Amino acid sequence: DSSSAKPELARTEGVLWVSSEDGRIKGYDWQVNDDASFQSFLSSHSWTDADVTVVESNAEQNEFFFPGFIDTHIHAPQYPNLGLFGSEGLLPWLNEYTFPMEASFGSKSDPENKDTDPKDTPPAGLRVYDEVVAKTLAHGTTCASYFATIHVPATNALATLCHRHGQRAFIGRVCMDNPDQCPSYYIDQSADEGFNATIRTIDYIKKLDPNGTLINPIVTPRFAPSCSNHSLDGLGKLAASYDPPLWIQTHISENLDEVELVQQLFPESASYADIYDKAGLLTNRTILAHGVHLSKDEMTLIRERGSKVAHCPASNSALGSGLAPVRFMLEQGVTVGLGTDVAGGYSPSILEVARQASLVSRVVQYSAEYQALSGNKTSDGDEKLLVDEVLYLATRGGAAVVDMADDIGGFDKGMIWDAQLIELGAGLKNSTTIPLDVAILAGRAKTGRVGNVDLFGNETWQEQIQKWMWNGDDRNVKNVWVQGKLVHSRDE
Numbered sequence: 001d002s003s004s005a006k007p008e009l010a011r012t013e014g015v016l017w018v019s020s021e022d023g024r025i026k027g028y029d030w031q032v033n034d035d036a037s038f039q040s041f042l043s044s045h046s047w048t049d050a051d052v053t054v055v056e057s058n059a060e061q062n063e064f065f066f067p068g069f070i071d072t073h074i075h076a077p078q079y080p081n082l083g084l085f086g087s088e089g090l091l092p093w094l095n096e097y098t099f100p101m102e103a104s105f106g107s108k109s110d111p112e113n114k115d116t117d118p119k120d121t122p123p124a125g126l127r128v129y130d131e132v133v134a135k136t137l138a139h140g141t142t143c144a145s146y147f148a149t150i151h152v153p154a155t156n157a158l159a160t161l162c163h164r165h166g167q168r169a170f171i172g173r174v175c176m177d178n179p180d181q182c183p184s185y186y187i188d189q190s191a192d193e194g195f196n197a198t199i200r201t202i203d204y205i206k207k208l209d210p211n212g213t214l215i216n217p218i219v220t221p222r223f224a225p226s227c228s229n230h231s232l233d234g235l236g237k238l239a240a241s242y243d244p245p246l247w248i249q250t251h252i253s254e255n256l257d258e259v260e261l262v263q264q265l266f267p268e269s270a271s272y273a274d275i276y277d278k279a280g281l282l283t284n285r286t287i288l289a290h291g292v293h294l295s296k297d298e299m300t301l302i303r304e305r306g307s308k309v310a311h312c313p314a315s316n317s318a319l320g321s322g323l324a325p326v327r328f329m330l331e332q333g334v335t336v337g338l339g340t341d342v343a344g345g346y347s348p349s350i351l352e353v354a355r356q357a358s359l360v361s362r363v364v365q366y367s368a369e370y371q372a373l374s375g376n377k378t379s380d381g382d383e384k385l386l387v388d389e390v391l392y393l394a395t396r397g398g399a400a401v402v403d404m405a406d407d408i409g410g411f412d413k414g415m416i417w418d419a420q421l422i423e424l425g426a427g428l429k430n431s432t433t434i435p436l437d438v439a440i441l442a443g444r445a446k447t448g449r450v451g452n453v454d455l456f457g458n459e460t461w462q463e464q465i466q467k468w469m470w471n472g473d474d475r476n477v478k479n480v481w482v483q484g485k486l487v488h489s490r491d492e
């Protein structure tokens with residue numbers, strides 16, 4: 001049933017054991033929730049540390065495991081611009097903020113553009129890339145699909161950094177060769193240069209991670225206006241020439257000025273989606289970012305091709321791009337995940353994006369564009385995405401986008417342990433035994449709050465999740481695992 005995003009939330013407490021060999025979940029026991037039962041659990045099992053990693057949550061601290069977040073669309077080199085986007089729409093923003101920042105990555109890595117060894121430590125100039133990987137992990141992002149820049153050494157270094165940090169990632173070397181739409185200081189000199197550079201990054205990543213366990217290359221035409229027809233066609237063919245075919249990512253129908261520009265640049269095309277389709281870029285391994293202004297026919301085409309959409313509501317609101325009709329898109333059978341779109345989006349946090357997805361879904365029905373598209377409503381008359389649904393999009397939805405729904409995004413036995421340990425704190429309930437005059441002197445520190453989440457002791461499990469979704473942040477992310485390996489622990 002693709003019309004609604006059915007949540008399946010992780011359990012609150014207990015132990016879980018993960019194979020040390022392949023990082024997959026071997027079993028769990030949600031009844032084990034205190035020290036005594038944990039000790040008897042450990043002594044009743046005969047495995048060794050070498051076989052399995054055992055993880056536990058602390059019920060007293062309102063800790064629970066949650067599937068790692070999947071960021072289906074993020075621009076690593078735009079991270080220094082986080083929160084800086086002015087008031088302009090997409091096209092002026094690209095020229096003013098984005099292209100100059102991305103261009104600077106040429107000199108940050110290797111100005112001589114030499115190939116490097118995947119085992120080499122990336123140059124110090126790429127501290128920004130180290131920061132973006134560390135930061136997204138700290139926010140619980142266990143898998144991300146990155147746009148890098150046109151520079152091969154810097155793009156390859158991003159792949160190495162993700163690999164070293166242990167973050168699952170798709171890494172895309174950006175292709176852009178249309179001299180009318182790209183600045184002269186930041187452009188591929190030809191479509192062929194773009195192909196060759198893309199192949200260099202693919203080869204590098206295949207050397208870095210031969211089985212693609214963590215890191216995979218992704219063919220990345222920036223968007224239709226940036227690319228010549230020759231480039232779009234060639235990149236479609238390039239992706240198809242691999243077995244299995246390579247992943248592809250680009251932007252689509254984000255902003256109305258952009259949509260109009262695309263109509264001018266490609267007058268022979270039936271639609272924006274049709275341009276990508278004719279170039280062989282709409283495959284079942286294609287991630288299309290935004291899709292705010294797609295027509296119903298385009299949604300149908302995208303569904304038929306099996307391509308996926310990265311919904312980026314924080315960016316769409318920040319850049320004034322519009323309100324994406326996500327429930328409607330899901331009803332058309334399109335697979336949707338969430339993306340931060342750093343730095344059109346102002347936050348590296350998928351939890352923040354989930355929040356924005358829910359807010360946008362609660363107001364989209366009032367837009368004339370939505371009313372025209374949908375004849376006023378989804379089939380059940382409600383466009384709203386509730387907490388469980390946006391958290392589903394952040395995890396299982398994202399997993400479906402990257403075609404790993406059987407492996408990540410949930411905690412079924414045999415799935416890969418890509419997970420976060422969330423701590424909401426003991427809450428106010430334990431502090432009510434403290435006389436109020438003492439509590440006043442002791443201040444808020446005594447409330448047992450972690451971050452912005454205040455619990456009062458009577459919340460149901462569903463209410464705890466709602467409180468976390470609306471007010472949680474990285475302070476609630478205690479540990480993060482990818483492929484069974486601990487890759488982040490919160491500073492205490």
Ligand code: GUN
Pocket residue numbers: 075090094098222223251254315341344
């Ligand atoms: N369209 C083309 N390039 C970009 C980009 O860098 N960010 C966003 N949000 N949209 C784009």
Ligand code: FE
Pocket residue numbers: 073075251289341344
């Ligand atoms: Fe983007």
